[in-house]
Amino acid sequence: MTSLLMLSPDQFDDAQIPADLRALNARIRAEHDRRPDTWSKPVAEVRQARAEGKGIFPPPRPDEDAETITIEAPNGAPLSLRIIRPRTREARGTFLHIHGGGWVFGAALENDPRLRRLAEATGLVTISVDYRLAPEHPFPAAGEDCLAAARALLAGRIGGAPTAFLAIGGESAGAHLSVVTLLRLRDEDGATPFHAANLVAGCYDLAMTPSVARFGEQRLILNTRDVGQFAAFAVPDASALREPLNSPLYADLADLPPAHFSCGTADLLLDDTLFMAARWLRAGNETEMSLMPGGCHVFEVFGTPSGEASLSRAEAFLNARIGAMIASQGG
Template identity: 50%
Template sequence: MSLTIDPQVFAEDAVSEETRRLNAWILSTIEALPDTWSVSPAVIRDRRARGLGPFPMEPKCERAEVIEIPGPRGPVALRIIRPLAAARGVYLHLHGGGWTLNAADQQDGRLQRIADQAGLAVVSVDYRLAPEHPYPQGPDDCEAAALWLVREARALFGTDALAIGGESAGAHLSVVTLLRLRDRHGLLPFRAANLAAGCYDLALTPSARRFGTARLVLNTRDIEMFVRHFLLHGGDRADTDVSPIHADLRGLPRALFSVGTRDALLDDSLFMAARWSAAGNAADLAVYPGGVHVFQSFPSALAEACLARMDEFLADAMA
């Protein structure tokens, strides 16, 4: 595990022609769509579920199953994709979408890949979404799911080797969940954290503040709006339960931080990876030239390289 960063990855000539073409396509596609914030989050969710947004619509996994567990605010749905052979471990997945959008069934392709490539049972959490269910409801659901998994993993999946992770807001919720289990329950049950393009400082890091208006999946205004929805009923942006970059990070599992250089949340990963390592935890930082926010969602050589590294990281952590 290494935090060594090659400055060359930030250079313009490090960006491949394929990545340049993809970014131009993403920008033109999103600019042709209505302003994201001209409609309600519920409408945006419906459009994305029907494949009308910028993201490719992934086919649903035929072997996925959905169960419900008790949560502090009512039932929490979990979407489970098991590997074809005996599970080597269990991956608790928290989806992205600014704490406001998306659902547990909208990344089946990537989660089935983890099940098949890393040999893990994947449990994706359909946590409550803002603004209808603002902070702390989403994090509460994730905490409940993690505690359930700690109790039930051995009986249901034949293993108690656990990993956690997600992308964007899901990476944020993964770190918040790790901290809650450590601080509220005295538990350190996860061996690894797979953290892609997380938002760890809701007061906004420099890259988030300075990104501007370019509609490359996520821009400064989008982040501000997502935070506003998430903290609709209040919440201190410096609170470690809201912005985990301010937390004492000691005792947390090995982590892989993945981010692209054209991501508004670039600094969040750079800063959090450094703090993770400084706290004595194993950390690896993978920076991808020209990658936009959650570029892993768009088929490309860059996405394949990132996904393959994640698969390898998770498989190795469960060994």
């Protein structure tokens, strides 16, 4: 069993924060200060603004070669999957991606640039799931859609998506739903088909870990109130917040794949990553964790040198897992 948790005091020392992240955090705080409160506008209006590139994150840059297909969701409606295939190398597996956005916002195409990069760096076809969003569709709707996408992939119903090597992952709410998908495949289907998980700044306790509860009002992408509102939309029954399929920090984590956890130390979800990585390792699973001093929530999306370095570490993890599988097969 491998453990690369790499905890040291330097990771939490403000003096170690890179200049690019200091500048990014100052810009994001100033941007939040001049914007209206997220919850002062209807959810649909915030979604539209985000789709038009008016949100706090960089505007969407759709990949010209991305393909969108549909499969049937558990509710009988079409479920969109966005596919990016490697241009510069042969496909050697598939990465099932689940986007972030607090289970309320976000879309698959917002992640095209990073998924294109991942496809070329690893040779993995990427499939991103446009799952149903809360509050219109509270849990378990999002998890049902992600599970349906995983089952379609495993059954060979997605053309051009190799299954010799399978990875899963996402950012924030997407990391949460990735773990939920792994748990449901294991418990409902008796299947543990994924060879790796890339889990970026996930929210694993919807009732709030200490770093979320103590973060306060000032936003650095998110604040305490935001996480509470997201959780309330996703799980309207507060008494169910810590049920294992809502908060997988409390689940049995045995027999899950090797995972790479990453988070910035200025992210209010820091404790979620620290706690989940420790529990992942304690359950007997191979575990890596990478912490970036001063990184805000999902700092990787902003194109900074520190963000690019974090993406490179995740890609190296996936390539190492592919190499390990090939070696185990005598390839």
